Amino acid sequence: MTGNWDLVIVGGGPAGLTAALTAASAGLRTVIVDESDELGGQYFKQRPLALRLSHDHRPQGRRLIDQVLSRGVAALTGHVVWGADESGALMAAPRWGGTTSRLEARFILIATGAHEFMLPFPGWTLPGVVTPGFALHTAVVHGAKLGERVAVAGTGPFLLLVAQELLHAGVNVVAVADEASVTMAPGNIRGAAMHPREVLQFAHMLSTLARHRVPWWRATRLVAANGGPSGIEGAVFERNGAEHSTRRVRADVLCVAYGFKPNSELARLLGCECRTDPVTDMPAPVVDSAGRTTVDHIYVAGDAASIGGAALASARGYLAVADMCRAQGHPLPTSEVRRRQRQARRLIRFAHLNAQIFPTPIGRLESLPDDVVVCRCEAVTAGQVRQAAATGWYDLSGTKGLSRAGMGPCQGRECAVAVSALTSGGERRAMAWSSREPVRPVRLGTAAGIIDNYPQLLRHVSPPEESDEV
């Protein structure tokens, strides 16, 4: 696979697949890299793992994957992009070892999607606390038993979608609790009126819950999960702003997420400027409407740019390739580009509406008890993070060094936002630690193996000749 390409796409979800199909149709020599053994990403997995309201289904994904492959797009599945060399070529290697492929390309499209966003709370590390995505994979994709009584909490329309899919799969969902108040403010109603299809889907999810007599509690904050090392026994909730309004739910599984977080590590590693997204409070790369970053020839599309779901990701994947084709002097049909631009604008407005109705409750961390673990890789508590910050001697990176929060196998993907919120003194500044090679852990011998790309170094790292002078 090593070699020269017109386009390297990192991530084989809706954005990456649409971009690959568009690029290959336009004659660009394209390679697509994905960590999973199969293309599709989270959304187009064997069973749908939707990122938000829209509810596509598997045949469309399968068809898209087949189209991409039949167009001659090279697929490097089961590979992680772990770095980039001096000339900007990407290093892609099999996750569990093997040879690194050096991918040199005219354009790079980062379509690495998003992570479910978890905020720590008392009990969040107990067995039985999972993310909604994990619950879907377990119960829906794999058809495995999830638990006897499943509670869903956090915030976002995704919680309703997950509850609906779990119900369809026969799972006993006992309650859905959303921290957002989901009020129908006039602005929100006007906004929602622009998106009748999505509103209909929303109503459909609510009616599914109602049919199964599953309560949807709004303005209800998850306080804690109760239980012990053998698993949780229940969850405690509180109405926002109302003390003594405690609600206890018996549950052996608790699915929690507070929305999604753009997976921006590769973009940051490649030097693309990032900012804290004012709507979601999440660190995200700066992109224009075509997905162009602040670095020439590097684009970001899909949820890696900002959270918006599969349909928006697909439109953005198309628009990024359209911009590359324009730059190459072979523009795509104007009418189709305009249609996709209109679609993207509408879906971005909808994403903003979602973010307004379901804001990320980063402020909840201010009341997080000191003894709660924030970084589970290194078992660092909120108190230890606060203590490091209290000296006034450290920035976010120094807090990491002193407390070890963010130094484990996930390299801070999970806890960066929480640690930055805990240390920023109430400022809404959710930032990430600097991104370094390897973007994902890679077998050390695989990393060492790129020595073949540096013939001038081989002399230094080969055993010295016996004739060396003393």
Add this chain to the structure above:
Amino acid sequence: MTSHAQTTDVVVIGAGVVGAATAWTLADKGLSVHVLDRGPVNREGSGSTAGNLHIQAVHSERPGQQVPVDVARLLPLQRAASDIWAVVEDRLQVDIGLRRTGGLTVAETDAEVALLWAKRDVEAEHGIPTEVLDGSRLRSFAPGISPDIPAATWCPWDGYANPLAVTPAFLGAAVRRGARVDAFRPVTAVERQRRGWLVHTASGQLSTPLVINAAGPELPEIARMAGVRVAAQPAHLQMHITTRVRPTLPYLIQHIGQGLSVKQVSTGQILIGGGWPASDRLTPEGRHRASMSSIAGNLSLACRIIPALADLELLRVWTGPVLATADEMPVIGEIPDRAGLFVCGGTYAFTLAPLWAQVLSCMVLRQPTPVPVEDLGPERLMDYSPGQARAVAES
């Protein structure tokens, strides 16, 4: 001008390992100490170093290094620092991840083996107990080392300390003895007064008879503020670390001829360095990016010496600066014609930091130093020409 200035016995510029150890030592002697840093504490070389305590001589050079270090000159300093590190943790009463489990320096060729024997003799002269192990003894000692390695020196005094803990521990001890530490307070000018110095910062001035420039990579810049040119510049190096594995490698392992240091730190992670250069490209945060060719070179070398490393998971690569003086030797002393202005830094600053703290405190108190350091003063770097570097290299 000085009416609003705070006064203090000594201003330490740079809250790295040298500045922190010095602040602690001076505060312990009853001086009022004020530490300033332009950014967070322990940010530059002190927090990003591999944390090796080099007691046996290190012969290898950084790739790209112009001049070799004067190995024999450093040995008495390493020996003296070793004695201090032996008691540092007791004095601080803080866990700094100190491990003194010894180190091996491997050789691969006959020529390198001959160098091991010569090295052992020089070290013996300086009272550093080193022995040469042949291949079979080496492997019974450290089975992970490649069977192709014919010999290594063993020094029981080598070790490491956790660089993320050492500087904060020194600073904490300094603060408990009354020192003040201001992070994020950059020095903007260093002005000579009739008596002593006026240190200007973004937020007010400090009047002091004594200034210690321990600013690491910024040392030349701070010296320039006082009108002094010091021939030194930052060199940006990179480090590599694996995910955690069970305890398996108790020794620091180095190579006599090539840039390599490998050890298992207290978390169980294996840290691989050796002075390989970082990239010249910068991250959005202004740090030097990792160099792919150094990843390739450093890790290939590591896998050649300890083949099983290849099966571990590389977790992270990071970079950090060291101060490289023009002659690759440390610099410590008072600047001529600038009474009360001291500089300290350069080669093996982490290993030598507690020694430098003692030397500096003796210097500012006009007491005899525990080791002679007259030849390591800043004069030699103030009118340094490239011709001298060549002369040193050829001698």
